Amino acid sequence: MTSTIDPSVNHAIQSGDSCNSDLKQGPWFLDTPGMPDTYGPGASQSDPIPVHSPRQQVLPPKYQGLSDEELHQKIRDAKATLGDRVVILGHFYQRDEIIAHADFVGDSFQLARAAKTRPEAEAIVFCGVHFMAETADLLSSPEQAVILPNLAAGCSMADMADLDSVEDCWEQLTEIYGDEVLIPVTYMNSSAALKGFVGQHGGIVCTSSNARAVLEWAFERGQRVLFFPDQHLGRNTAKAMGIGLDQMPLWNPNKPLGGNTVEELENAKVLLWHGFCSVHKRFNVAQIEKARAEFPDVHVIVHPESPMEVVDAADSAGSTDFIVKAIQTAPAGSTFAIGTEINLVQRLAAQYPQHHIFCLDPVICPCSTMYRIHPGYLAWALEELVEGNIINQITVDAATADPARVALERMLSVVPLANGNTK
Structure with missing residues (x-):
């Protein structure tokens, strides 16, 4: 079965069902x-x-x-x-x-x-x-x-964590943790200022394909990790490492102690910033259930910026590069329901007509x-x-670039999992 989806989101929006x-x-x-x-x-x-x-x-x-x-x-x-x-x-x-x-x-x-x-x-x-x-x-x-x-x-995700808010969080946490080492980890999807911050404080940058290896690097050097700005990548990665949800409190920068008690923070291993990707937040379990009902042999693959329940319900999860390689290496005639940005999904559908490829979200809603x-x-x-x-x-x-490069160099020293994170 081949996909008939127009590969151009720009053209599809002119006549299709879009979010705006x-x-x-x-x-x-x-x-x-x-x-x-x-x-x-x-x-x-x-x-x-x-x-x-x-x-x-x-x-x-x-x-x-x-x-x-x-x-x-x-x-x-x-x-x-x-x-x-x-x-x-x-x-x-x-x-x-x-x-x-x-x-x-x-x-x-x-x-x-x-x-x-x-x-x-x-x-x-x-x-x-x-x-x-x-x-x-x-x-x-x-x-x-x-x-x-x-x-x-x-x-919008990168903008959900600004330097002033992160520095304020850092001051509160270091006061609570005292001599215990807290390692800051920032996702690549963050400002240079935050990359500079983690470089100055013994931290590191991660991508969606090496997030687990980076967290392992961090835990070799400290007792706890502050992960920003994407809560979902942090939660999905830490959960796959066996860290309990009760050890992953969410830090809301608009609330005292991030909306947590001192006891909750003392029990924490990975502190997750209250940030998210609005593209990947659109995916839900009901979409996966619908795809499975319509195509029993479907392989559901989502990006790890998706909510935890979506990643848990999918067959596999990984970076954009992981998704691309999964399509490239699949046997002809495979069916894929993909949870990531619509432009990439429709381009893959056009490039690999031997497969049936469609986006989990039926509404055309690209990254703004x-x-x-x-x-x-x-x-x-x-x-x-x-x-x-x-x-x-x-x-x-x-002043920002020098420590930011240090954080990036640390990331380069970490060997990622092959092709991205998978279940």
Whole structure:
């Protein structure tokens, strides 16, 4: 059985059932002065956005009315002119209209490392979100400029843990724990400031594919772990290691002691920050039950940012790279129900027609901020480079960058599980 899903989420939204009709509009309508600060339509549309979040200047009107083919031609022409001076990175969750022009496609860390293979590139255009561009800046050479085509492409999960709140949490916990060693672990989906924080405090960065190995590294060095910003990745990973749920209290930064008693904190082994991914929060057990009822031979595979009950009900769980490899190596005729961002799911359905592949969530609801990267912004960024202008450059200050690189280097020293976390 083959899938008939349109591989382009952008096109499917024009006629399909989406979580917000505003997805049909060009994202530049959100840049108009006077518009409220928001992540934009999509999975994160209801998440509160920090007041300091960057705003994107209005996309020049000449790019707003162009057809898809006109924009694609502008991008191709600019790339041809720039040659090796530019490298374009496309995250798995980007729309196909962007992936078509990417030199590398992958998850955030894969892309940041891929950029290092192009030292001759003067500019790295990161088609992803803000924290990813920051990581690319940390790992690239000082001579290279990292560009985010749309500055408003942030990440609601990453924004759920800010430096002031984490430092306040740290002070409260260290007062309670005294001489006992607390190791901070931040998910890759966090700001450079938080990566710098963990670097300064003996901590480490993790990805969804090496989270267990990182937690094991942390427990070799301390009695407890503070894990942020994604509670679900932390909980699912620690649970798979045999840590009880009663030893994983949730820290809400808006409540005294994170909403916990001193006794609960003293019993804790992994303290989970009150953060989540709004894309993966959409998946639920009822969707899995429906998929199994319709397709008895279905293999349900979800991302570990999904809630614990979803991961428990699935057949396997792992990083985006794990999901991709599971599809690549499956025997022809396999049926997959996948719990991750819709752009990746539909692209896999198009790339592997020998399988039946569909998203657990029947509503087309892409990552709000990934969707901000439209071909119009990419064409604009590239044509400005042709003219010798660097727009939307992302830089991390030295005081933050040095300890952040330490945390990343620690992560690189940890050997992850093969291909990601599985049940």
